[in-house]
Amino acid sequence: MQLDGIAALVTGAASGLGAATAAHLAKNGAAVYGLDRTVPAQSPDGLTLLQGDVTDEASVRDVVARAAEGPAPLRLVVNCAGIAPSARILSKRGTHDLDLFHTVLKVNLLGTFNVMRLAAEKIAETEADEHGQRGVVVNTASVAAFEGQIGQIAYTASKSGVAGMTITAARDLAQYGIRVMTIAPGIVETPMLAGLPEEVQASLAKTVTFPQRLARASEYARLVSMIAEHDYLNGETIRMDGAIRMTAR
Template structure:
C-alpha cells in the first residue's frame, strides 16, 4: 500500500508508540489523525507537520466516529489505522489484600481489547467505502499486542489476557475483512522504552535490558513505527502477529 497521500488514524498518539508512529507516517507523506484522551492531548507539545491530535476515548463509539467523520470532512482517504492506546497496571490473581480487583480487570480489558476492537470495526467500515487500488486493497489495520500475550509475568493477568485477546482477533479479523480488501496485522512488542517505563529506576531498566538476548537494550518507539511502515507497504502480510522483542522470552518475574 502506498503511504504518501493517504490518511492514517493512530490511537494513543500523544506519546510513546503512538506518537512515534504518527510522526513516522507523517514523514512519509500521510495525513495523520491521532487519538488520545483529553488530558493527554492537552499535555502534548507541538506536533510534527501532518499530525493532528483529536481528543477521543477509544472505548466509546461516538468519539471514534467523530474522528472518522473529521477525516472524511477533510477530504482525506483513510487507508491505515494503528491501535497503540493501552494501559498496563499490575495486580496478582490473589495478593496480600485479597483477590484481583474485578473492576481493574474489566478496565484493562475494556481499554486494551474492546478499545482495539472498537477502532478496528469502525475504521474498517470507513475503509470499505474507499476505492480499491490495482490489487483490490482498500486499507490496513495494525493492532498492538505484547509478548505478555504469550509469556505473561507475575502480576500481568489482566494485561496478558487483554493482549492475548488482541492477538487472537488477528486472523479472524483478517478473514472477515478480506472480502473488502482490508489487511489486519498485529505487532507484539517486547519491552519498549516508552513513558510507561519512566517510573522505573535505572537499575530496574538496566536489569530488563540485560534479559534481552540481542540487542541488549530496550526497544525504541521508533523501531515499532518502522515496523508499522513496513507492514503497511508489504501487501502480503496479513492475519499474522509479529513479535518485536530481540528474541526475549519473558521469565515468570
C-alpha cells in the same frame, strides 16, 4: 500500499508508541489523525490530535469521520492505546479487583475492536487500488500475550485477545480489501520506562537475547510502515522483542 498521500488514524497518539508512529507516518507523507484521551493544546507538525475515548462508540465515530472526510483516503489505522496496571489474582490485599480486570479488558481489547470495526467501515467505502486493496489495520498486542508475568493477568488476557482477533479479523475484512496485522512488542523504551533508575533499565535490557537493549518506539513505528507497504502481510502477529522470552518475574 504507499504512505504518501493517504490518511492514517493512530490511537494513543499523544505519547509512547502512538506518538512515535504518528510522527513517522507524517514524515513519510501521510495525513495523520491522532486519538487520545488527553491532548496538548497544539498538535505537532503534520499531526491532527483529537480528544476521544477508544471505548466510546460515539467518540470513535466522530474521530474516524474526521480522518475520513479529508482529501486523502483513510487507508491505515494503528491501535496503540492501552493501559497496563498490575495485580495478582490473589495477594495479601485479597483477590484481584474485578472492576480493574474489566477496565483493562475494556480499554485494551474492546477499545481495539471498537476502533477497528468503525474504521474498517469507513475504509470499505474508499475506492480500491488496482489490486483490490483499500487499507490496513495494525493492532498492538504484547509479548505478555504469550508469556505473561506475575501480576499481569488482566493485561495478558487483554493482549492475548488482541492477538487472537488477528486472523479472524483478516478473514472478515478480506472481502473489502482490508488487511489486519498485529505487533507484539517486547520491552520498549517509553517515557514510563525512562523514569526508572538507570540500573533498573540496564537490568531489563539484560533479559533481551539480542540486541541486548530496550526496543525503541521508533522501531515500532518503522515496523508499522513496513507492514503497510508490504501487501502480502496479513492475518499474523509479529513479535518485535529481540527474541526475549519473559520469565515469571
